[in-house]
Amino acid sequence: MKINEQRLKERFDRINGLAVTDEGGKMRLALNDADKEGRDLLVSWFKEAGMEVTVDDMGSIYGRLPGSDPDALPIALGSHMDTQPNGGPYDGLFGVMAGLEAIVSIKESGADIKSDLILVDWTNEEGARFVPPMLASGVISGQFTREWVYDLKDVDGIRYEDELERTGYKGDEKNRLGDVKAYLEPHIEQGPVLDAEGHQIGIVTGALGITGLDVTIRGEANHAGTTPMAMRKDALAAASDAILKIQANCVEFGEPAVLTNGIINAQPASKNIIPGEVYFSVDLRYHTDEGMAELEKQTIAIIEETCKAYGATVDIKQYWRAKPAHFHETIVGCVEEAASEAGLDAIRIISGAGHDAVFINEVQPVGMIFVPSIKGMSHCPQEDTKWEDIVAGTELTADTILKLDKAEVSR
C-alpha cells in the first residue's frame, strides 16, 4: 500500500528538529522538554487523524482509530520517541512515525478494517534518563512495579512520577494496553546484518536472551619490579586469558551467540603494581533457552579453569537475566507474506537488542519489522537508514496490518 511519503518526511523532520546537539544528534531524553514537545505534536496528529487519545499511568500515549467490528480485538503498533543523549534520527521514532503513517494511510484508503488500530508511544524506552530501559512496557508486562518506577530518579535527582506530572502526561492505569490481537513494532535493526548483506527488511522472529555476569578475579598484588614473572599471581593475566577463551568459545558455539566484555578494571590500579584484583563484565546472548543455559555453563567453567591455572580465585555473580523471546508465528508469517507480495528483499532475523516488543511479548502476541541501519550504527548522530528503506518499512507496516486484520491469531 502506498503511503504519503511527504507527510511522513515532514513529521520526521518536525520531531527531529526539536532538540539537535552540536554534533547533529537528537536529544529527546524521556520526559524532557523536547520529548514533551514531540509528544504534544504526536497528540495533535492523532487528533488530526480522528483518533481517540488516552494516556496511561506510566505516561505512555495511545491513539486509537475505531474498526468496523466492535467484537474484534484491537491491533496495536508502537515504539518510542525518546532518544539517547546524542542519538540518531530513527531509533524509536521510526516505529511511531511508520505506525501512525500506516494507520492514517489505511484510513485514507477506505479499506475496511475490523480491528481498532492503536498506536503507542512508550515512555522511557532508552533507559538513558531513567535507568533501566523499557520502563513503561516493563510495568505493563509485569517486569517492574509502578511504584518502583515512579521513584526512579535521573542524574539531577528528579523523579519519574514528578516529570509525568510536570509534562502533563500522568494518565490512568485503566488506559494501559489491554488484550490485543497483535502488537507490531517497526524498528531500525541497530546492527550491521541487513546493511552488510544488502537486505531491505528483517522479519524479526524473536530476541536473544541475555545473561549478565560480574566477574571478579583475585590474584596477588605485588611490586612490578621485584617480582619475577614466574612468582606472580597476576589477576589481569588471568582475566585477559579468560576473556580471549570465552570469546573464542562463543564464536565456536555458533551464531547468533554473542559475548561482550564491556567493562574491565584492575586494582590497585597503579602502573608499577601487579594487579591483585580484576573485575570484568560478561554480556552473553543466545536465542534458545537450552543454548543460553549451556553457553552460560561453558563460559563459567572456562573462567574458573583459567583462573585456577594462574593461581587466582574467582567470584562470578549474575547481575541480569532475560529469557530469549519467541515472537508469534502467525504475526511473523503475516510480515513475511506481506514483504514477499511487495517484492521486498527480506530475511528472518533475531533481535540482539532489547525492545518494548520483547516485554510486551510476555503478555500479548507480538511481531517486529526491522529496516537496515547503515553500518549498523545506533545511539549516535551517525545512525542512519536510507529513505527508501524507511518508506518500504512503513508500507510493509500498513500491508502487515491489513493481513493481521484478516488473520486468525491464537492467544
Next chain:
Amino acid sequence: MKINEQRLKERFDRINGLAVTDEGGKMRLALNDADKEGRDLLVSWFKEAGMEVTVDDMGSIYGRLPGSDPDALPIALGSHMDTQPNGGPYDGLFGVMAGLEAIVSIKESGADIKSDLILVDWTNEEGARFVPPMLASGVISGQFTREWVYDLKDVDGIRYEDELERTGYKGDEKNRLGDVKAYLEPHIEQGPVLDAEGHQIGIVTGALGITGLDVTIRGEANHAGTTPMAMRKDALAAASDAILKIQANCVEFGEPAVLTNGIINAQPASKNIIPGEVYFSVDLRYHTDEGMAELEKQTIAIIEETCKAYGATVDIKQYWRAKPAHFHETIVGCVEEAASEAGLDAIRIISGAGHDAVFINEVQPVGMIFVPSIKGMSHCPQEDTKWEDIVAGTELTADTILKLDKAEVSR
C-alpha cells in the same frame, strides 16, 4: 663486627611507634607530623653519637662523624624514614637504622677510620605524599629541579617547600651530599627472591632499567546484542591478546626481564557496548641497555601486530624511562667479601625497585645491601623481615664500611 642489638631494636620501636594505623601499618608520609617526630629523634641520636648535623635545601638530614684523615673522601650511608600510607616497619627505615647503628658501633669499637662517615635520611623517597618518588635524591643527582619539587603539592594542596618550612627542615644547598668515596644503601629486598631461595643477604649489583608505556587501542564501539562476533572490532579482545603475548614474550626473553600491566580500562565502559577504546599501561624492566631497547622494540611490535589482526589501531606513548643502573664493582666487591668473611649466605642480585641509591649512582660510586622480605611483601602492614636478618644486614653494613675505608674506589 658485633653491633648493639638492643639499641637497634629500641630505636626501630621508637620510630615505628610514632604513627600506627588500625591495621598495624606505619604512616610516616614525607614531612607529616610523625615523619617530623622521627626526624627529630634521628637528629637527637646523631647528637648523642657526637655527629655533626646538617640539613640541605631538599630537607634531607645528614649526620657526620669525622674520620682520622682530613684528605680522605667521606663514606656515606643512607635511606629514607618516610613510608607509604599503610606501610611496613623496615622499608626505608632499615637503611637509616642499620647505617646509624653501624657508624655508632664502629665508633664505640675504637677502630681507626680514615673517612668521615655520613648518614643521610633522604626526604620523600616513597612518592606517596609528593609524587613522583625519590624527590630529594632526584634533585641532588640532577633528575629534577629544586623549584619544580618545591612547588609539588600533596592531595590537600600543601606545597613541598611549605612543609619543609613548617617542620623546620628547610636547610641549605651547600649541605647537599658532595663527592664521596662510596654511597652504600642497606634496604629490604621488597621482592620474594631471597626469602623464596633461602638466602640471608643480597649483594646488589645494580637496578633494572624501566620503560613505561601508555597504550591506547581503538576499535569500534558497537551494540553488544546486535553485532555478530565476526563483525566486531573489539578493542578489549585486541588488548587482552596483546597483554598475554607481550607477557609471554617477556618470559621467553628471560630473567631478570619483568613486564607488568597495572592499569586497564575500556570505553565507553558500558556492560552492553563492545569496547571501542581500551587503555592499558606497560611497565617493562631489564638490566642492560641493549636488552631494554630490544625488549621494548619487541613489545611495541607485538602490540602493533596484534591490533592489526583485530582491525584496531594503536597509539603507544612512553611515559617513563630510567636507564639500568650498574653499581660500582669495588663497592659490590667489598659487600661480597665482607659477607663471605662473616659466613653469610649471600647472592648477587639486581634490584627491580627504584631506590635513592639508583639516582645517587648517576653522580657517585654506589652499592646496596639487601635483606630478605618475608614472602616478598612491602608497602603493606604485612611487610616483615626476620630479626636475625636485620641484625646480619646491620653487621654487614659495619663490616663493609671497614672494607670501603681501606679500599681504592675509582671515580
